[in-house]
Amino acid sequence: AQKVTQAQTEISVVEKEDVTLDCVYETRDTTYYLFWYKQPPSGELVFLIRRNSFDEQNEISGRYSWNFQKSTSSFNFTITASQVVDSAVYFCALSNYNQGGKLIFGQGTELSVKP
Amino acid sequence: EAGVAQSPRYKIIEKRQSVAFWCNPISGHATLYWYQQILGQGPKLLIQFQNNGVVDDSQLPKDRFSAERLKGVDSTLKIQPAKLEDSAVYLCASSLERTGLAKNIQYFGAGTRLSVL
Numbered sequence: 001a002q003k004v005t006q007a008q009t010e011i012s013v014v015e016k017e018d019v020t021l022d023c024v025y026e027t028r029d030t031t032y033y034l035f036w037y038k039q040p041p042s043g044e045l046v047f048l049i050r051r052n053s054f055d056e057q058n059e060i061s062g063r064y065s066w067n068f069q070k071s072t073s074s075f076n077f078t079i080t081a082s083q084v085v086d087s088a089v090y091f092c093a094l095s096n097y098n099q100g101g102k103l104i105f106g107q108g109t110e111l112s113v114k115p
Numbered sequence: 116e117a118g119v120a121q122s123p124r125y126k127i128i129e130k131r132q133s134v135a136f137w138c139n140p141i142s143g144h145a146t147l148y149w150y151q152q153i154l155g156q157g158p159k160l161l162i163q164f165q166n167n168g169v170v171d172d173s174q175l176p177k178d179r180f181s182a183e184r185l186k187g188v189d190s191t192l193k194i195q196p197a198k199l200e201d202s203a204v205y206l207c208a209s210s211l212e213r214t215g216l217a218k219n220i221q222y223f224g225a226g227t228r229l230s231v232l
Contacts, residue, residue: 004157031217032217033217033218035220037223042225043204043225043226043228044118044119044206044223044224044225044226045158045206045208045223046223047220047221047222050218050220052218091157091158093157095216095217095218095219096217097217098217099171099217100163100170100171100216100217101146101148101163101170101210101216101217101219101221102160102163102171103148103150103158103160103221105157105158105159106157107155107156107157108155108156108157
């Protein structure tokens with residue numbers, strides 16, 4: 001079965017705190033892609049990052065960093081020094097090579113950053 | 116570059132009525148997707164087009180939902196007749212490539228929020 005689990009439904013932090021959003025996935029495929037999207041109150045999903053199953057290098061982009069571990073089937077996302085503008089719902093998604101681009105989304109984590 | 120355009124943004128109808136949503140993908144994008152997002156959940160794929168052909172409609176409730184993408188550009192999604200459980204946000208997305216679809220970055224519109232009373 002293909003599945004993405006984001007166990008944290010809601011997280012609330014105070015500005016400048018670091019926060020990690022967890023993502024665990026299940027797939028039988030050996031070739032797949034993992035994505036993170038951000039959904040602000042305006043509604044559209046904004047692409048943040050894509051990783052393929054053969055590239056376990058962690059990545060840092062400004063205040064954002066991602067930790068991909070195949071051994072634990074996890075693809076976690078950390079925001080350093082959070083800001084109020086980071087408040088949104090964040091989705092982790094899986095795309096299997098033989099499924100033609102279909103994204104399987106987790107339930108989402110609602111992040112609230114308070115001033 | 117203009118993003119994915121969707122209309123209307125909001126729609127309220129009564130059960131058993133019909134409704135249609137429109138999507139204009141990013142210019143040049145070959146692949147178009149419709150997702151349903153129920154409140155508190157992640158989006159779920161309803162149908163995927165590559166140009167004007169259907170790639171995947173396995174999760175589309177075909178007894179009431181239909182979609183088309185004439186000329187491989189704009190797309191419409193229709194529900195007829197609507198049920199209470201169809202209340203959701205309907206998101207349209209597009210991606211550039213025609214092959215290697217699994218790695219494609221999908222770009223989303225702002226969605227249409229449907230309320231069925």
